[in-house]
Amino acid sequence: MDKKIKICMLTSRRNPFDSRMYSREAKSLANNGFEVYIIAPYIKNITIPTDDTVNFCLYKKSRSILRVFITPFLLIKACLEIKADVCHCHDEHLAILAGILYKIISKINKKQVKLIYDSYEYTPGSLARGAKTIFARYLLMRLAEKWERIALKFVDLVFTANQIVRAHILLLNRFTKVEILFNCPPYRLWHEKENNTQKEYFVVGHEGHMFFNRGLMNMVEVIKRFKRDNDKVKLLIIGNVNNEEREYLTKEINKHNLHGQIELTGRMRYEEIGEKIQDIDVGLSVLLPTINNMLAGHPNKIFNYMRFGKPVIAVDFPEIKSLIEEASSGLLIKTDSVDDLYNAIKYLKTNEKEKQAMGRNGFEIVKNKYNWENMEKKLLASYRAMLLQD
Numbered sequence: 001m002d003k004k005i006k007i008c009m010l011t012s013r014r015n016p017f018d019s020r021m022y023s024r025e026a027k028s029l030a031n032n033g034f035e036v037y038i039i040a041p042y043i044k045n046i047t048i049p050t051d052d053t054v055n056f057c058l059y060k061k062s063r064s065i066l067r068v069f070i071t072p073f074l075l076i077k078a079c080l081e082i083k084a085d086v087c088h089c090h091d092e093h094l095a096i097l098a099g100i101l102y103k104i105i106s107k108i109n110k111k112q113v114k115l116i117y118d119s120y121e122y123t124p125g126s127l128a129r130g131a132k133t134i135f136a137r138y139l140l141m142r143l144a145e146k147w148e149r150i151a152l153k154f155v156d157l158v159f160t161a162n163q164i165v166r167a168h169i170l171l172l173n174r175f176t177k178v179e180i181l182f183n184c185p186p187y188r189l190w191h192e193k194e195n196n197t198q199k200e201y202f203v204v205g206h207e208g209h210m211f212f213n214r215g216l217m218n219m220v221e222v223i224k225r226f227k228r229d230n231d232k233v234k235l236l237i238i239g240n241v242n243n244e245e246r247e248y249l250t251k252e253i254n255k256h257n258l259h260g261q262i263e264l265t266g267r268m269r270y271e272e273i274g275e276k277i278q279d280i281d282v283g284l285s286v287l288l289p290t291i292n293n294m295l296a297g298h299p300n301k302i303f304n305y306m307r308f309g310k311p312v313i314a315v316d317f318p319e320i321k322s323l324i325e326e327a328s329s330g331l332l333i334k335t336d337s338v339d340d341l342y343n344a345i346k347y348l349k350t351n352e353k354e355k356q357a358m359g360r361n362g363f364e365i366v367k368n369k370y371n372w373e374n375m376e377k378k379l380l381a382s383y384r385a386m387l388l389q390d
Helices: 019-030 067-082 094-108 123-128 134-151 163-172 216-228 243-256 270-277 291-295 300-307 318-327 338-350 352-368 372-388
Strands: 006-010 035-041 055-059 086-089 114-119 157-160 178-180 202-207 233-238 262-264 282-285 312-315 330-333
Touching (some): 006 067, 019 114, 019 270, 019 372, 067 094, 086 094, 114 372, 123 134, 134 163, 157 372, 163 178, 163 291, 202 270, 216 243, 243 262, 282 300, 291 318, 300 312, 312 338, 318 352, 330 338, 330 352, 338 352
Parallel strands (some): 006 035, 006 086, 086 114, 157 178, 202 282, 233 262
16 A cells, blocks of 8 residues: 555534544544545534544534435535545444545545444444334334445444444345444553542442433432442543433432432543542442343443453343453443342442452453453555455
8 A cells, every 4th residue: 555545434413523533533543654635524512633643524413304315415515525435434424425425436436445444333223213013113224234234335344342233234235345343442542540549439430421311310310329328439421411311310419418429521632531430439330121221232341441450340231241241350240230230339338358459450451351452463454455356
């Protein structure tokens, strides 16, 4: 590869600083000789660093009913201006559509373009999550499968984040080249801080934006129960809580006087969250059993907790269960069970030696296996192999 390969990472709905897209993949590729552009919707109050190794091309997200035409047009326009050699698409509908159309246009113009589909969610479940009826959900899931089956005919390489989504892709098209890149953190990105202060509370943490389907109500119920028991347990939410979830949380905090028991950090850059994770005693991943939650994963947060030696309390979904059992790094609970969550927190609070052992186990497996430094090698090898193909 004599010339510098231009990569456009396309998304129609993700934050430009999405941790997988920007902090892991784009950074790794840019630091290894590729010219990388992130083409993403503009988000208010974000600052684009001027000295970044990654380039940004942000567009205004359309709210019109015509966005299904406007967004692909904007993405294709950016790719044409940049003269992209690779389109790396980070969502399952408008971005991959734009990538396919750009590849077709480039072929007409005698330019070879490679197309990558980064499928780290279970697409049928993701697209059907807003459905109001069983029939609507079924219809959307079947349409999503049909669309993916068509899209895969144009795709040169697929990245997924777990075995379930990999199997799903191969069932749609068994000839697809698929590689798994787990959502693990760059081991060298964060550093341990000295923490010798005596804490008043036993802190359970949730890293990432908080939604109802991530177990918000159950967490609040558990904190209320600990408060009634005069047991000093605190919930730290490392991320944003918006919209209906914010209204619910504010109401519960005020109604039950939970100001000292629930703390929110607000939006944080990926580089900053490690410091906050170090303040917790236990990390939570208590998703509700939606289709996408059960079949996607592993959640970033589990790897992030383990990176700092924090034991995990997580629901026993297939991919999560396999990771926690492999690492012996936490406790598994039944989904949507307030009692199970309460008992698991209580157990780790009163069994310090076991808590420490689980934390050490998680830290060791991230240090030696599940870290982005290892995933980066697979990313680069997959890219180079793809680019050598005619």
